[in-house]
Amino acid sequence: MAVRIEQFICRSDNFGVLVHDDESGRTLLVDAPEEAPIQDAIARTGWKPDLLIVTHHHGDHVEANLALKQKLNLTIIGPKKEAAKIPGIDETVAEGDTIPFGREKIRVMETPGHTAGHVSYLFPDSGVLFAADTLFAIGCGRLLECKPPVMFESLKRLAALPLETKVYCGHEYTQANARFALTVDPTNSALKERAAEVDRLRAESKMTLPTTIGLELSTNPFLRWHDPVIRRNLGMENASDVEVFAEIRKRKDVF
Known part of the structure; x- marks a missing residue:
């Protein structure tokens, strides 16, 4: 049985x-951005976490x-x-370690880029990835x-996971990310449809994840460095994949 997930702002x-x-009755928390909403979610669900993975x-x-450590x-x-x-x-x-959680063995993936020691957590049996600030919906984290x-x-490794893997990210940045993505990939019909759906969700104050x-x-576009249309739009038809990625990230930084 897959894990159940409660996501909140x-x-x-x-x-x-x-x-x-x-099955085990256990609950964990992924990151701890703010105490009050987390405590509200615990009260709402009745799920009391015994573990926080950062x-x-x-x-x-x-x-x-x-x-939260003191109170829980x-x-x-x-x-x-x-x-x-x-x-x-x-x-x-560190890379390759596992964390037992019920029947799951959470796999630790080192995904540096946003920070030098950033990790993502993969629940392979449930097909769920917590990528925090490495991979965003239609974006990626700033290279700080x-x-x-x-x-x-790091993104190449995440992109190689099974297509059906559900991805949870650290921030609700999807709408802004979609607006930028359309500047480098404006003819992508799938992107245009998704951007419209994201606008609808946000107009209704709904979350855009998981992806x-x-x-x-x-x-x-941060996973589409190989795409010939994007390369042509950037004037980088003969550049390396990493050069195309770097240019897209540079443009997003000033968007």
Whole structure:
């Protein structure tokens, strides 16, 4: 049986996520952006987490670590490469490690780019990926601590996951990302249809996630560096894949 997921907004545009396993009765929390919405979600669902898995050290993902640890007696697990920057961390993980959760063995994938030690968490049996600020719906994270080739390799790894993999990201950025994507891939019919659907969802104050790897491959320019139309639009027909990716990221930074 797949895990159940409760997704909700924290702060202004962060996603909070509770993951529940019915068989074991366990619940975990992915990142801790803000205490009050997380406590509201726990009260709403009746799912009390005993574990917090952290993707990276930025304050808008770890702000509530200590408060929640104190009140819920959470075990906090996070990336080894950023352990010194993660409040309340108890255990560290790195590439290839697994975290037992019910019948699942959560797979740790190092996905640096946004930060140097960023990790994503894959639930292979449930077909769910928590990519935080590496891969966004129709976008990717800013390169705050790494050069483009580092993020490029992380995105390549995520893009190789099964097409049906559901992807949960760290922020509700999809509408702005779609507007940018249309500037580099304006004739993509799948992207145009998706952008219209995203506009409809946001007009109704609905969330745009989860997405899937398959949907991102057809609409996310940060995974479409090989596409001849995008390359022609950028004037980069003969550039390397990583050069095309870097140019798209550069343009998004100033969009």
